[in-house]
Amino acid sequence: MRIMILGPPGSGKGTCSKIIEEIYKIPVITTGDMLREAVSKESPLGIIAKTYMEKGELVPDDLVNKLVKERISEKDSVKGFILDGYPRSIKQAQVLEEMLAEMGKKLDHVINVVLEDEAIITRLSLRRSCPKCGAIYHLINKPPKKQGLCDLCNTKIVQREDDKEEVIKHRLEVYWEKTQPLIDWYEKRVKVKKIRGDIDINILPKVIKEIIES
Ligand code: AMP
Secondary structure: OEEEEEOOOOOOHHHHHHHHHHHHOOOEEEHHHHHHHHHHHOOHHHHHHHHHHOOOOOOOHHHHHHHHHHHHOOHHHOOOEEEEOOOOOHHHHHHHHHHHHHOOOOOOEEEEEEOOHHHHHHHHHOEEEOOOOOOEEEOOOEOOOOOOEOOOOOOEOEOOHHHOHHHHHHHHHHHHHHHOHHHHHHHOOOOEEEEEOOOOOOOHHHHHHHHHHO
16 A cells, blocks of 8 residues: 655644554555654765755755655565655655556555644644664643653653744645645546544544545
């Protein structure tokens, strides 16, 4: 099963993806995480990507398309995958369509996670993450057990540079200009299923399962 999760930054795509991964045992392909890893390793891709990411701009399509092409060709993606944060432009969607066609595959579900900009700004500005293991916290809704330290690896948690308010606002502008038009693009091809990004986490798995299996 191949599933795509669309939606603005901070809407809850990552949470939905992890739930789907647990239910259907297929890997999540998160371009944001892959790019952050390249940045932390200071690989040639990471050095270029960093300059775009810290400003809240999209990393050039060709670089991200190459990354995804390699990833979806890996063995664990054969039985399916969840795309989280990709595609983010019409160009990326067109390239993905070609990649899947070459592999004789297609998307089974496109899910759009919706949340208002105001709620996203509040959510992301209170988000903290562990630079070592990637665990995500929220200062009010999901604070770490020991203040300022990751529950899983005891590393000092940090605010991502691009979770600072001015950058969040720019990421949302980029979303509305370049990524949101993808919803119409996909609606002409498949049924795009909508889910709110602020559904109670306790009922979210049930809601997602219903959406996918309806
Ligand atoms: P995210 O964690 O998904 O919000 O992504 C963080 C940043 O990584 C974005 O603001 C972009 O700079 C970059 N990024 C992630 N996915 C993509 C993509 N599909 N295309 C271009 N840039 C991306």
